[in-house]
Each structure stands twice: as C-alpha cells, then as structure tokens.
C-alpha cells in the first residue's frame with residue numbers, strides 16, 4: 399500500500415511570499431478547501447493512511463494560455479490535510495512541472511502538496527480547466543464501479559509520470575465530460591476538476607449524495623471530520 403503524503407517528484411522549492419495573482423486567489427481557495435474538509439474529503443484520521451493528512455485543492459493563475467508544463471497554479475502545502483485552519487502561509491505556487499522528468503518547481507511560504515504532479519497533469523489536459531480538487535473518500539471510492547467513474551489502472555501510483563499518462567487516457571475516454579476520476583492504486587483517492595473550484599466541488603458533492611443513496615445501510619452518517627475554520631488573519 400503506497401504511503402499517503404510522500405512526495406515522489408524532485409521538488410525545487412523556493413521559500414517566499416505568494417505572487418500577486420496567487421494572493422488574489424487565496425481567499426477563494428481557502429474557502430473551498432474548508433468546504434471540502436467539512437465534507438470529510440480533506441483531513442487526517444489516525445485509523446487511515448498511517449495517520450497522514452490527506453486531500454488537496456488547487457486553482458490556476460494567469461496566464462491561462464500558458465503552454466503545458468507551465469500552467470501555474472496555487473495549491474495547498476504538503477501535509478496540510480490535517481490542519482483545521484489554514485492561512486495564506488500554507489499555500490504555494492507551482493510554476494513549472496515536468497512530467498517526463500518527474501520534477502516540480504514552486505515558490506511560496508509552504509512546500510507543495512505531494513500530489514502537485516497529478517494536479518499539473520490535469521491542467522495539461524485543457525486550458526479551460528482552472529481548478530482541481532483531490533479528496534480521499536472511502537464511500538465514493540468503494541462505489542466507483544457502480545457510479546461508473548473513470549478509473550486509473552491498478553498498477554499506476556499517484557505522483558508519477560505514469561499517472562499523468564493515465565489521466566490523459568481517461569480524459570480522452572470520457573473523463574472530460576464527468577470531470578472526475580478515481581485513482582485505483584491510491585486508496586480512496588478521487589480527483590475532480592472544472593472551470594472553477596465551485597464546479598469541481600459540486601461534482602464531488604453530487605457523487606457523495608449518489609454514493610450515500612446507493613449504500614445498503616439503513617443509516618446514513620455524516621463524516622467524522624470536524625468543521626474546519628478558514629483563518630485569513632495572518
């Protein structure tokens with residue numbers, strides 16, 4: 399079982415402030431991150447993934463017409479999944495990602511999420527994709543076949559060049575319409591995307607409701623995660 403949260407790409411990170419475009423996106427990113435965490439898709443649980451934090455959110459920043467590998471995005475920092483409150487200091491800008499070389503260049507107050515390469519691979523699919531949300535959700539993951547989710551091959555792990563190839567294959571096979579796919583080898587891992595964070599999150603909300611409705615259980619339970627707070631005071 400792959401360990402959650404382990405960075406597998408070569409990370410060249412420069413500590414520094416967020417660039418102006420990222421500053422402007424930060425409030426929206428932190429707000430939607432809090433909503434996704436409230437749904438249980440981002441968090442930390444001692445009983446899951448060896449206790450590592452899970453889940454991350456990103457949004458594109460201009461220029462939106464940038465070539466593949468240079469579609470800059472703001473993303474939550476590595477191992478922030480378990481934090482109830484995030485601030486701008488927990489964010490990072492991925493400036494370049496080289497899938498073939500498995501390398502990510504970033505700048506910001508925090509080091510990038512270990513799943514930054516997967517986010518970059520999704521942005522490379524289309525300049526119209528402006529937001530990516532990655533959650534861990536046992537309920538949706540277990541129902542992935544019944545929900546007819548596009549699924550990556552079982553031998554392809556997250557954060558690898560092979561995953562980028564899988565994302566591209568799924569996109570061409572119809573995941574572009576669904577705006578979501580399951581990461582088969584990354585337990586409970588689901589990725590959604592859209593033109594906005596609201597759109598990408600809505601895809602997950604709809605899946606969650608459908609998965610709940612399909613379950614055999616008489617009792618439908620909310621996630622155990624505590625409602626997080628967004629702290630923008632810093």
Ligand SMILES: [Zn+2]
Pocket residue numbers: 402452453513532533534556584587
């Ligand atoms: Zn993950």
